[in-house]
Structures are given as structure tokens and as C-alpha cells.
Amino acid sequence: MTSLMTKTADTLKTLRLGNDLTQDQLGEKVHVSRQAVSRWENGETMPGVDTLKELSQLFGVTINKLLGEPTRLVCQCCGMELDENSISSDPDGSANPDYCKWCYTEGEFVYKSLPELIGYLVEHVPLGNLTHEQAEKYFTEQLKELDYWKTAR
DSSP states (O other): OOHHHHHHHHHHHHHHHHTTOOHHHHHHHTTOOHHHHHHHHTTSOOOOHHHHHHHHHHHTOOHHHHTTOOSOOBOTTTOOBOOTTTEEEOTTSOEEEEEETTTEETTEESOOSHHHHHHHHHHHSOOTTOOHHHHHHHHHHHHTTSHHHHSOO
């Protein structure tokens, strides 16, 4: 069994038990058999992409969390490292692991331009002894590498 399958198995079982669900009940909620849930929890198989989305929504966690958090998540707008408490949600309520809840809320991006975000960060995120201009340059260099700002905005 791969490490990813083990982490996913452990995470799914913990979430199921933490929500007081039997394997039958979980299977009903995501439209699979009890045996499918058992195979996931034993690390024999993995839920498919659509089922991972359903599980994510059901348990209120990201797909990344379901997979045992194999990668570090970073907001693709502001660069902040993300955790379960800071991840945004799409309008349908599903977790959106690409952005923090402060940059993307209720299906809308808060910052419409890079200068707007940089202005906010310069005023609210301390960077030691950097001058205002140095801080602007630092944030500009960091943010332009993120997916959100790579597209024309």
C-alpha cells in the first residue's frame, strides 16, 4: 500500500468516526456501497475524483486534507500558506484550496488589481526594517509568480 493510500485511508476513517457515521451511512451519503468505504479505509482502493469532491463537501475539508495533505497549499492570490481554517469556499460551499478566504469570498475575488493587494500588504504585513518602497518591490516580485496574477488582470 502506498503512503498516499495509507494517509487517505486513515483520514477517511478518522473523519467518518468523528462524524459518528457507520460505513453504511457514509456509503449512502456519497452513493457507494459499504464495501467501497471499507476498501478505502483498508487502503485497498481510493475514492474517485467525483467521490472525493462529495467527501470534501460532506466533511467540510479540502480534497488535499482527504489525501493526507501531501502538498503544501499556498493562496494563489496573496501567497499565504493555507490550512483548513483559511481555505476559501466556492459558491456551492465546496472548499477551494487555491485561495484563502480573505482573497476569495462568496465566489468573488476581493483584490481586483495587484497594486490594490500590494497596498494592503505593505500597510498590514510587517517586513522588518524594509522601507515602504522596498516592501512594495518585495511583494511585487513574490506575487507576480502566483497563478492569480500570472493571468491578465
